[in-house]
Amino acid sequence: MRPYFDAFKASLKSAWAGRYDSVTVAFFCAVILIVFGELWAAAMPQIDGHRSTIAGYSYKAILWYLAATEAVVFAVPSRRIEDIGRDISEGSIEIEMLRPVSVLGFRLARELGDAMLRMLLCWLVGVIVVTPFAGPPPSALGTLLAVPVSVIAVMCDFLAVYAFAAVAFWLRDAKATWFLYQKLVFLPGGMLIPIQLLPHWLQAVSFVLPFWTMAFAAGHLMAGHIELKLIVGQLAWLVVLYGLAAFAFSQGQRKLVRAQ
Amino acid sequence: MKTTLALIGTAFAELRAKRGAFIFEICVMVVNNLVWLAFWSIFFGKAGHVGGWQSHDVYTLLSVVCFVYGIANGLCPNASRVAQLALDGELDSALALPADTLTYLLFRKVSAFSVGDLVFGVTLFLITGHPTPARLLLFFTCTALGAIVLVSFLVILGAASIAAGAGHRQTRLGFDAMSTLAFYPISLFGLPMKVVLTFIIPAMFVTGIPANVIRHFSSTDFVALVIAAAFFASVARVSFRGALRKYRSGSRWTTA
Numbered sequence: 001m002r003p004y005f006d007a008f009k010a011s012l013k014s015a016w017a018g019r020y021d022s023v024t025v026a027f028f029c030a031v032i033l034i035v036f037g038e039l040w041a042a043a044m045p046q047i048d049g050h051r052s053t054i055a056g057y058s059y060k061a062i063l064w065y066l067a068a069t070e071a072v073v074f075a076v077p078s079r080r081i082e083d084i085g086r087d088i089s090e091g092s093i094e095i096e097m098l099r100p101v102s103v104l105g106f107r108l109a110r111e112l113g114d115a116m117l118r119m120l121l122c123w124l125v126g127v128i129v130v131t132p133f134a135g136p137p138p139s140a141l142g143t144l145l146a147v148p149v150s151v152i153a154v155m156c157d158f159l160a161v162y163a164f165a166a167v168a169f170w171l172r173d174a175k176a177t178w179f180l181y182q183k184l185v186f187l188p189g190g191m192l193i194p195i196q197l198l199p200h201w202l203q204a205v206s207f208v209l210p211f212w213t214m215a216f217a218a219g220h221l222m223a224g225h226i227e228l229k230l231i232v233g234q235l236a237w238l239v240v241l242y243g244l245a246a247f248a249f250s251q252g253q254r255k256l257v258r259a260q
Numbered sequence: 261m262k263t264t265l266a267l268i269g270t271a272f273a274e275l276r277a278k279r280g281a282f283i284f285e286i287c288v289m290v291v292n293n294l295v296w297l298a299f300w301s302i303f304f305g306k307a308g309h310v311g312g313w314q315s316h317d318v319y320t321l322l323s324v325v326c327f328v329y330g331i332a333n334g335l336c337p338n339a340s341r342v343a344q345l346a347l348d349g350e351l352d353s354a355l356a357l358p359a360d361t362l363t364y365l366l367f368r369k370v371s372a373f374s375v376g377d378l379v380f381g382v383t384l385f386l387i388t389g390h391p392t393p394a395r396l397l398l399f400f401t402c403t404a405l406g407a408i409v410l411v412s413f414l415v416i417l418g419a420a421s422i423a424a425g426a427g428h429r430q431t432r433l434g435f436d437a438m439s440t441l442a443f444y445p446i447s448l449f450g451l452p453m454k455v456v457l458t459f460i461i462p463a464m465f466v467t468g469i470p471a472n473v474i475r476h477f478s479s480t481d482f483v484a485l486v487i488a489a490a491f492f493a494s495v496a497r498v499s500f501r502g503a504l505r506k507y508r509s510g511s512r513w514t515t516a
Contacts, residue, residue, distance in 0.1 A: 179292055
């Protein structure tokens with residue numbers, strides 16, 4: 001485990017050294033939250049000092065939901081699939097295979113170190129932007145649970161990204177797939193809007209797919225809906241996604257070895 | 261004009277050579293835009309009308325956003341890469357050509373992704389925008405003016421980066437900020453945000469006013485849009501010339 005932990009630490013340090021990139025990401029997170037704050041304020045107008053609720057979400061709950069989903073999703077660079085695809089097609093992966101560690105594990109450790117700083121900054125920005133709009137989070141327990149769930153969400157996201165990007169072992173150009181993947185996190189993943197607001201058939205589809213673990217789970221808890229089955233489901237998907245990514249990468253690496 | 265058309269023709273011929281990838285990338289962009297369409301449909305399905313906007317108004321906005329980005333990114337993908345081209349030394353070869361450098365850089369490539377935006381934008385307007393010949397003319401005119409503002413804004417950022425000797429991140433940041441804000445009905449924002457969107461990141465002129473003019477024609481707004489397009493285009497040309505005067509070749513060979 002030592003090399004992976006060292007990779008995590010080194011990447012966290014290097015993310016801190018280049019922290020202006022993370023600050024830029026956090027700035028965009030703030031812009032999106034302000035935009036959505038105004039949008040939902042217009043959608044739930046105040047009548048006699050009270051705002052209406054939509055599908056069990058109050059204005060406060062929906063803003064804290066978005067603060068959580070944005071922080072988690074912004075932690076994972078949107079074009080990472082394209083970068084991994086390029087590393088595969090240009091041969092960087094072949095050089096990494098010479099190391100006595102798992103390519104996937106080592107890369108994931110590095111990615112997580114980098115992502116943690118971004119997520120922390122986005123969370124900080126979320127608290128600063130949302131508190132004046134909506135006050136403190138609806139539930140202290142939900143907030144507490146949302147912290148580990150956010151970390152698992154980022155891990156699930158990276159694993160799915162690597163499973164998706166492994167397509168590049170077989171297809172020369174996997175560039176466009178990041179665009180599709182991002183949209184799966186946006187809508188069935190619940191990043192833009194809570195899954196309960198989707199039409200029933202799309203809700204059913206969303207809960208079958210793994211993307212809810214990457215945004216919705218953290219947001220739902222942050223909005224004050226304490227459902228422990230979400231955490232259990234998320235952990236189960238973490239194992240499945242690791243299995244998928246590891247299988248895809250091992251097959252891809254075998255293909256590269258055979259081609260030598 | 262002849263040079264521009266010839267450049268666009270060559271760029272499309274290059275794309276046609278990779279027909280499979282071209283069609284796939286168009287489809288990916290159409291799917292991407294369908295997700296936004298689904299988001300707005302669900303949002304307005306739950307919220308009813310928001311600040312005077314109804315679902316069909318947002319579909320008009322979405323068709324404008326797609327068409328503007330389709331023109332700007334699809335036909336001028338280098339607009340957001342001016343500083344990057346300078347850093348990579350790719351301006352050198354363009355400077356040696358007997359064509360206007362800015363025109364050559366802007367039109368020498370076509371992005372298949374953004375052609376998908378063009379296709380989606382016009383199709384959505386034809387389906388949801390109550391098209392008549394007059395409204396179609398208004399749609400194409402307003403989106404073209406919005407695209408001029410967007411391309412000019414990106415060129416200005418690129419030129420400023422070259423002049424300041426900075427990297428290309430400023431343009432990326434400007435592009436991302438514009439893309440983030442252009443997708444939402446601007447009239448829903450408060451005054452401070454509107455000031456930012458008019459004078460700092462001119463999203464108001466890129467999608468906000470074009471969509472408003474198409475929804476409810478106002479000659480004042482239309483004239484403001486024409487003036488803004490002329491102003492931004494002139495500033496872009498002047499600032500690019502200024503940046504070229506400061507440019508000292510980014511070629512890796514000569515800077516080694």
